[in-house]
Amino acid sequence: MSKTQNNSQTSIYRGRFAPSPTGPLHFGSLIAAVASYCQARAMKGEWLLRIEDIDPPREVAGASDEIIRTLEQFGFEWDAEISYQSQRSEYYLDALETLKGLGLLYPCACSRKEISKINSLGIYPGTCRTGLANGREARSWRLLTESVDVAFRDAIQGPQQFSMENEIGDFVLKRADGLFAYQLAVGIDDALQGITQVVRGSDLLDSTPRQLYLQQILGQQMLGHPHPDYAHHPVVTDAQGEKLSKQKLAPALPLQQVVEQLYRALSFLGQQPPRTLLEADRDSLWQWSIENWSLTKIPRQMAISIEEIDKMTAIVE
Ligand code: GLU
Numbered sequence: 001m002s003k004t005q006n007n008s009q010t011s012i013y014r015g016r017f018a019p020s021p022t023g024p025l026h027f028g029s030l031i032a033a034v035a036s037y038c039q040a041r042a043m044k045g046e047w048l049l050r051i052e053d054i055d056p057p058r059e060v061a062g063a064s065d066e067i068i069r070t071l072e073q074f075g076f077e078w079d080a081e082i083s084y085q086s087q088r089s090e091y092y093l094d095a096l097e098t099l100k101g102l103g104l105l106y107p108c109a110c111s112r113k114e115i116s117k118i119n120s121l122g123i124y125p126g127t128c129r130t131g132l133a134n135g136r137e138a139r140s141w142r143l144l145t146e147s148v149d150v151a152f153r154d155a156i157q158g159p160q161q162f163s164m165e166n167e168i169g170d171f172v173l174k175r176a177d178g179l180f181a182y183q184l185a186v187g188i189d190d191a192l193q194g195i196t197q198v199v200r201g202s203d204l205l206d207s208t209p210r211q212l213y214l215q216q217i218l219g220q221q222m223l224g225h226p227h228p229d230y231a232h233h234p235v236v237t238d239a240q241g242e243k244l245s246k247q248k249l250a251p252a253l254p255l256q257q258v259v260e261q262l263y264r265a266l267s268f269l270g271q272q273p274p275r276t277l278l279e280a281d282r283d284s285l286w287q288w289s290i291e292n293w294s295l296t297k298i299p300r301q302m303a304i305s306i307e308e309i310d311k312m313t314a315i316v317e
Pocket of ligand 1: 018019020052186200204
C-alpha cells in the first residue's frame, strides 16, 4: 500500500475517537471521547476524529452531523480534517488485494447460524479453509490465521494474551453483504493514520488481537506501517448490566448539561474531579481535566454501572 496517508514517522502522540453514526452520542460514547481526548492532550499530542460510516444498514440519517455538533458543543477540538471511512475504500481494497496476493484471504460459504452449530462461541471452525465444498457459494472473505498467540500490554487492563486458534479463528474481512468488516477498516485506519495509542471501551478488547494480527501481516508488506498501543477503559452499563449503546437506544447526551456530563465522565474515569468544578465553565473544566489527567487512575474494570456513577457523583437529575 503505497498511498500512505498521514503516516508520519515522528514520535508525536496521536490518538483518535471513532464513532459509528448509528445514533446520537450517549454517556457511554462520551466516556470514550473524554478518555481519548484527555490522554492525547495530556501527552501534548494530536487527537483525530474518524467517522466510521462503513455500515449503511446500521446508520441513522443525520447521525454523523449530530455527533459532530455534539462534540463541538462539549468543547472537543480535533486536529485534522474529519476522516470518513466511507471515503477510504481504496485503502481497504488495497489491503484485501495484498492479503489475496499473499494467499491469506479465502472465500467462505458459512452462515453465522451454521458456525454456531459447530462452535457455541462462534469461533470459525475452518470449514472453507481448503476451498468451498461443491454447490456452496462464497458469502464472506476470511483471513487465514496461524495458530499463534497475540500478546499485548493494555495500558489500563494489563497484560493480555489471545490464542488465535482457540479464541479468535479465521475472521471476516469482507462481509456476506459485500461491506468491509469493522476489523479490516479499523485495523488499517489506525495504522495508516499513524495512531500511536487507541483509547476505547473494553467491549473492543477482544477486537484488538484481530487488529494487531492484521497490522502485523500488512506491516510486512506495507512499508512504514506501525501499530498502536492500546488502553481499554471500563464501559458504562445500565441497571440490567447491559452496555449503553446506540443500538439499544441509550439516551442522547443532554446539550444543556455539558459541565455536569463532563464531570460525570471524569468521575467515571476515576479522575476524582473536585465538586467545585460543577460550578465552573466548560473551558475551565477542560483545563482541569487535562492538567490533572492520569490514565493510571482509570479503574481496571471491564464495566461500571451508571447507577454506581450516579451514587459517586450524587448529581440530582
Ligand atoms: N466505531 C466503533 C464504535 O462506535 C468504535 C471503534 C473503535 O474505537 O475502534 O463502537
